[in-house]
Amino acid sequence: MEFTERGFDGATVRVIAERAGVDPAMVNHWFGGKDKLFLASLEIPIDPDQVIPALLNGPAEELAARLIRTFLTVWDVSGGGPLVALMRSVSSHEGAAAMFREFITRVIFGRLISALGVDQPELRTALAATQMAGLGMVRYVVRLEPLASADHDTVVAAIAPNLQRYLTGPLS
Amino acid sequence: MEFTERGFDGATVRVIAERAGVDPAMVNHWFGGKDKLFLASLEIPIDPDQVIPALLNGPAEELAARLIRTFLTVWDVSGGGPLVALMRSVSSHEGAAAMFREFITRVIFGRLISALGVDQPELRTALAATQMAGLGMVRYVVRLEPLASADHDTVVAAIAPNLQRYLTGPLS
Numbered sequence: 001m002e003f004t005e006r007g008f009d010g011a012t013v014r015v016i017a018e019r020a021g022v023d024p025a026m027v028n029h030w031f032g033g034k035d036k037l038f039l040a041s042l043e044i045p046i047d048p049d050q051v052i053p054a055l056l057n058g059p060a061e062e063l064a065a066r067l068i069r070t071f072l073t074v075w076d077v078s079g080g081g082p083l084v085a086l087m088r089s090v091s092s093h094e095g096a097a098a099m100f101r102e103f104i105t106r107v108i109f110g111r112l113i114s115a116l117g118v119d120q121p122e123l124r125t126a127l128a129a130t131q132m133a134g135l136g137m138v139r140y141v142v143r144l145e146p147l148a149s150a151d152h153d154t155v156v157a158a159i160a161p162n163l164q165r166y167l168t169g170p171l172s
Numbered sequence: 173m174e175f176t177e178r179g180f181d182g183a184t185v186r187v188i189a190e191r192a193g194v195d196p197a198m199v200n201h202w203f204g205g206k207d208k209l210f211l212a213s214l215e216i217p218i219d220p221d222q223v224i225p226a227l228l229n230g231p232a233e234e235l236a237a238r239l240i241r242t243f244l245t246v247w248d249v250s251g252g253g254p255l256v257a258l259m260r261s262v263s264s265h266e267g268a269a270a271m272f273r274e275f276i277t278r279v280i281f282g283r284l285i286s287a288l289g290v291d292q293p294e295l296r297t298a299l300a301a302t303q304m305a306g307l308g309m310v311r312y313v314v315r316l317e318p319l320a321s322a323d324h325d326t327v328v329a330a331i332a333p334n335l336q337r338y339l340t341g342p343l344s
Binding site: 084085087088090091092097100101104105122123125126127129130131132133134135137138141142143144145146147148150157158159161162165166171172 | 256257259260262263264269272273276277294295297298299301302303304305306307309310313314315316317318319320322329330331333334337338343344
């Protein structure tokens with residue numbers, strides 16, 4: 001696949017379309033451009049052009065709670081199956097790990113954190129990723145109770161204060 | 173494998189030895205019993221009979237820092253390769269996911285947290301697992317900078333306050 005061979009920056013919609021034998025305009029029409037094609041290839045069921053503004057719409061000190069609620073809503077729908085597949089890909093193929101790095105830094109946490117204007121944005125991005133990847137692992141992949149079937153309010157109450165420190169709190 | 177078919181509780185050293193065609197006394201001699209055989213089968217390079225007492229030896233309010241330092245020391249040695257293999261197994265086989273659940277609750281976090289005598293031990297165990305599994309994913313599997321190559325002091329300063337809340341702090 002073009003993304004796994006060249007990474008997000010190296011891949012172009014034109015080459016992806018050529019390799020698939022379709023018109024690049026069709027790729028843009030159906031997938032809405034490279035960002036969304038990239039998410040589709042990772043089977044991540046979100047549209048960042050909707051999710052990012054929605055997450056940023058509200059007090060910055062409650063961003064962690066909104067992020068966790070959105071994460072649970074997105075993945076609970078499918079029972080976490082696509083997230084298990086994503087973790088399997090990321091731990092099986094360096095190309096998928098590289099794509100996931102770019103997803104984290106470019107598509108989701110990087111965009112949220114740069115919008116906050118906080119110090120150490122790269123470290124905060126990586127720290128936020130530890131908490132969210134870990135929540136995904138424990139709830140959907142390892143399915144450890146009580147987190148595997150806890151309701152959203154319980155998960156938010158337990159985890160949002162920690163995630164919020166990574167997003168906007170003092171780091172040391 | 174006996175563990176993946178029967179889980180930790182159902183597997184016996186006797187049956188494991190029979191299936192391997194060896195004397196059960198040899199399994200106990202070489203692996204030191206079922207706990208250690210289980211860890212060996214998951215390729216987790218720690219001896220809980222040494223690690224747990226060492227982690228508990230010190231102020232409870234610094235347990236998170238000790239736990240993170242131990243985790244980084246154990247996995248940095250191998251560059252994280254066995255941890256990547258573990259994540260791949262856990263996301264590929266339900267049997268491995270079940271074993272990993274038992275590892276978390278029985279061998280590591282469960283033992284640490286029950287020794288602390290805190291409220292909500294099952295929830296704290298699962299929360300601590302989110303942070304440590306997420307750190308493992310980001311540092312060793314996804315290898316996202318700056319966490320992938322940060323020195324231990326930096327990782328501890330950033331993550332220990334969060335993990336400490338899960339272990340001993342107020343949860344809601």
